[in-house]
Amino acid sequence: GAVVSQHPSRVICKSGTSVKIECRSLDFQATTMFWYRQFPKQSLMLMATSNEGSKATYEQGVEKDKFLINHASLTLSTLTVTSAHPEDSSFYICSARLMSGSSYNEQFFGPGTRLTVL
Amino acid sequence: AQSVSQHNHHVILSEAASLELGCNYSYGGTVNLFWYVQYPGQHLQLLLKYFSGDPLVKGIKGFEAEFIKSKFSFNLRKPSVQWSDTAEYFCAVGRNTGFQKLVFGTGTRLLVSP
Numbered sequence: 732g733a734v735v736s737q738h739p740s741r742v743i744c745k746s747g748t749s750v751k752i753e754c755r756s757l758d759f760q761a762t763t764m765f766w767y768r769q770f771p772k773q774s775l776m777l778m779a780t781s782n783e784g785s786k787a788t789y790e791q792g793v794e795k796d797k798f799l800i801n802h803a804s805l806t807l808s809t810l811t812v813t814s815a816h817p818e819d820s821s822f823y824i825c826s827a828r829l830m831s832g833s834s835y836n837e838q839f840f841g842p843g844t845r846l847t848v849l
Numbered sequence: 850a851q852s853v854s855q856h857n858h859h860v861i862l863s864e865a866a867s868l869e870l871g872c873n874y875s876y877g878g879t880v881n882l883f884w885y886v887q888y889p890g891q892h893l894q895l896l897l898k899y900f901s902g903d904p905l906v907k908g909i910k911g912f913e914a915e916f917i918k919s920k921f922s923f924n925l926r927k928p929s930v931q932w933s934d935t936a937e938y939f940c941a942v943g944r945n946t947g948f949q950k951l952v953f954g955t956g957t958r959l960l961v962s963p
Contacts, residue, residue, distance in 0.1 A: 735892070765950070772858075775893075775939070775953040824893070827948065836949060840885075840893035 734758055735827050740782035744815055747847055752810045752844045754825030760805035761827035763837065766798070769822040781808040815848040822846075851876040853942050853953035862930050864962050870925040870957050872940030882923040882953070883941040884914055893939065899923065910934070932963045 734757040744750050754764055762783045767775040779800050780788040787800035797819075799811040808827075812819050822845050826838040854951040856871040873882065884896040897908025904916040914925045923940060 742865060746892075767953075772955075774955040777950055780950065797909070826893075837898075838951065840907075842892040 733829055733837075734747045735825065735841040737823075737844050739844060741845045741847075742840060743847045743849065745793055746816050747814055749811055749813045750815055750846060752812075752823055752825075752846075754808045754810070754827070755840055756806045756827040756829075756839070759827070759829050761808075762805060762830065763828040764802060764808040765826045765828070766800060766808070766810050767824045767826070769824060769843070775824060778810075796818075812846065815846070815847045820846055820848045835849045851880075851942055851944075851952045853940055853952050853954035855938075855940050855957050857957045858955065860959045862959070864932055864961055864963055865929045865931070868925070868927040868930045868934070868959070870938055870940075870959075871883075872923045872925065872926065872954055873921050874923070874940075874952075875921060875944060876944075878929075878944065881943045881949075882916060883943065884908065884912070884925050885939045885941060885953075886936045887956075888936045896925070896938070900961045917950055930959075930961045931959050933960045935959060 736755045738753045764781040766778045769775045778793045781802040783802045789795045792827045802808040822843050824843040826840045828836045828838050830836050853874045882899040885893045887893050897906050899906045899916045907913045912927050916923050930936045937956050937958050939956045941951045943951040
């Protein structure tokens with residue numbers, strides 16, 4: 732159980748276009764999902780916290796108009812990279828938090844989406 | 850702000866060798882500590898976690914980690930590695946409040962040669 736999927740796994744797009752990445756919790760409901768960005772040989776950097784039914788909370792330095800997040804249901808969050816540029820090329824990973832009733836709720840990670848902007 | 854540092858970026862070991870990966874964090878409050886593993890081509894998986902209690906925690910696949918509060922450390926260990934342990938290992942720190950966001954270390958790439 733507790734599987735998180737991402738679609739697409741890879742995407743190549745032209746500069747100036749927008750790209751949407753989906754994150755789904757397949758067998759549980761997630762009121763909170765997280766979006767991370769990972770540069771080569773670097774750590775996962777939290778970009779934003781996605782909350783079902785409300786606005787996302789962005790980390791400092793992350794442009795909310797550039798990275799649009801929508802958490803329309805308890806199993807789906809989307810990240811749209813608007814007007815993508817080559818510097819947006821990266822590995823984007825989402826996670827979903829499983830509410831277990833305990834004080835800590837584990838995050839389960841998706842397989843990631845490799846975005847390449849030409 | 851919280852930060853996590855992993856001292857070893859690349860580690861190469863032979864099978865049956867012992868493993869210790871360092872992790873230090875900076876945060877003065879109560880934290881939860883995690884080690885995640887990412888096998889080639891796969892997603893991040895939780896290896897083990899520490900919330901409170903016994904500072905020596907055991908995880909899956911024979912891994913364990915020791916929380917030393919005075920040193921702000923949470924080092925990962927395995928007495929005898931296998932070829933299948935080849936992966937990238939991430940240390941992460943989170944707070945048990947709010948959204949329970951995680952801060953990750955830079956990762957350590959482990960290569961185990963048969």
